[in-house]
Amino acid sequence: MAESILFLTGHLAKPRLEAVLKSMEAEFAWKVLDIGVKVAALMTEDIILRRLPAPVEEDKIMLPGRCRADLERLSAHYGVPVLRGPDEVKDIPVYFGRARRASDMTKYDIRIFAEIMDAPNISVEEILERAEDYSHKGADVIDLGSLPDTPFPHLEEAVRALKKHGYKVSVDTADPDELLRGGKAGADFLLSLNEETLHIADQVQSVPVLIPKDHGDMDSLFRAMDALDAKGREYLADPVLDPINFGFMDSLERYARLRRERPEAEILMGTGNLTELTDADSIGTTAMLLGIASELHIRNVLVVQVSPHTRRTYEEHDIARRMMFASRADNELPKGYTDGLLALHAKRPFPLSREEIEEAAREVRDKNYRIEISEDGIHIFNRDGHHVAQDVFELFAKLGVEEDGPHAFYLGAELAKAEIAWRLGKRYAQDEPLDWGVAADAPIDDRTRLKEAGHTLLAKKKRKA
Numbered sequence: 001m002a003e004s005i006l007f008l009t010g011h012l013a014k015p016r017l018e019a020v021l022k023s024m025e026a027e028f029a030w031k032v033l034d035i036g037v038k039v040a041a042l043m044t045e046d047i048i049l050r051r052l053p054a055p056v057e058e059d060k061i062m063l064p065g066r067c068r069a070d071l072e073r074l075s076a077h078y079g080v081p082v083l084r085g086p087d088e089v090k091d092i093p094v095y096f097g098r099a100r101r102a103s104d105m106t107k108y109d110i111r112i113f114a115e116i117m118d119a120p121n122i123s124v125e126e127i128l129e130r131a132e133d134y135s136h137k138g139a140d141v142i143d144l145g146s147l148p149d150t151p152f153p154h155l156e157e158a159v160r161a162l163k164k165h166g167y168k169v170s171v172d173t174a175d176p177d178e179l180l181r182g183g184k185a186g187a188d189f190l191l192s193l194n195e196e197t198l199h200i201a202d203q204v205q206s207v208p209v210l211i212p213k214d215h216g217d218m219d220s221l222f223r224a225m226d227a228l229d230a231k232g233r234e235y236l237a238d239p240v241l242d243p244i245n246f247g248f249m250d251s252l253e254r255y256a257r258l259r260r261e262r263p264e265a266e267i268l269m270g271t272g273n274l275t276e277l278t279d280a281d282s283i284g285t286t287a288m289l290l291g292i293a294s295e296l297h298i299r300n301v302l303v304v305q306v307s308p309h310t311r312r313t314y315e316e317h318d319i320a321r322r323m324m325f326a327s328r329a330d331n332e333l334p335k336g337y338t339d340g341l342l343a344l345h346a347k348r349p350f351p352l353s354r355e356e357i358e359e360a361a362r363e364v365r366d367k368n369y370r371i372e373i374s375e376d377g378i379h380i381f382n383r384d385g386h387h388v389a390q391d392v393f394e395l396f397a398k399l400g401v402e403e404d405g406p407h408a409f410y411l412g413a414e415l416a417k418a419e420i421a422w423r424l425g426k427r428y429a430q431d432e433p434l435d436w437g438v439a440a441d442a443p444i445d446d447r448t449r450l451k452e453a454g455h456t457l458l459a460k461k462k463r464k465a
Contacts (some may be wrong), residue, residue: 041066114139138318
């Protein structure tokens, strides 16, 4: 017998929800119930408990994604699992695995070289630790960088250790002797050779990465490419990306020229001269560079992570290459695939208007505070009142929690989070972490954090209310 699901919604969303469920030809039975509010996200636990009699006939109950009701409490009351669905009605087919884009975020065609810039100064064990970390963040090749006038006595040992552990390895140095040593030790790639050091490629199996003999000298790069083409040797070509105000636009033209004149060439672009040398959040810079790489079919990028402001650049490159691949494959703009690169601002930060929040506030019958944000500010309300401010310090005296430390702590944390979201134009949901995309470490559920902070008293109070 097919599973049955009861979908709870509001006046406005009911027709759209029913249309989407009908179009799915789902393998489960379903029923849609208008719970009696205009906007589905405004339903509360109390509204549900008052207006949905127990028991229910269905096997599961599904709430809208923006409804912040306590799922455990409702599941216990109705005796069936109560689930939270996606935020948007249109995403329900994807939620149930019935509809997906022609391309998805699992595919990419850009290889990430992750450079360990201080490799000569750290041990082989530390190099292996870095390699494991970088590979988890998306790196495909571990690049051993060199430092000027710094010996690298354990270069061969490092290459062999990385190869033993299954990593692809590149050696990046201006020292021809180190290039030769790395190649003989088994490096997969050598960065960077020019027309005067091509003889190194004749002595090793490593794939050379070619650069101009003198900066910007594209003719010398083409001559080096021609020489290896004549020998049937594989290579990557890198015209070298320059920092902003130091030849950036000219360097972009070099990449475009290389693609025009050598449409089949494998190209590498080093992105660090922009991400590391520009005091701007690297997440947007990375998206633009990977967009350029996608259009020019540049399938290799050399990435460095040194400056503290680029602390998640590997993850940024990884998600950007997947989004750009999907966009190009679908012949669509790079929109609607992922919010992973939207760290500061949300596309729809204020899903509820002031009037809709006021309607929700009138429905509340208990003393537990609800927090929402709209374009006009931060709203906090319970059965005793509804307050709005743009500075949350204006709210404390109105809440009556001076003698309740745990409750005051909880509200302070939530209101601070709400004000951050309001000022930045981010989506806010009470008891949920703010979504910083790929720019932040994986969030901990806010309920878990409150309990870890010893905030169990509030949880008990909520149960009793």
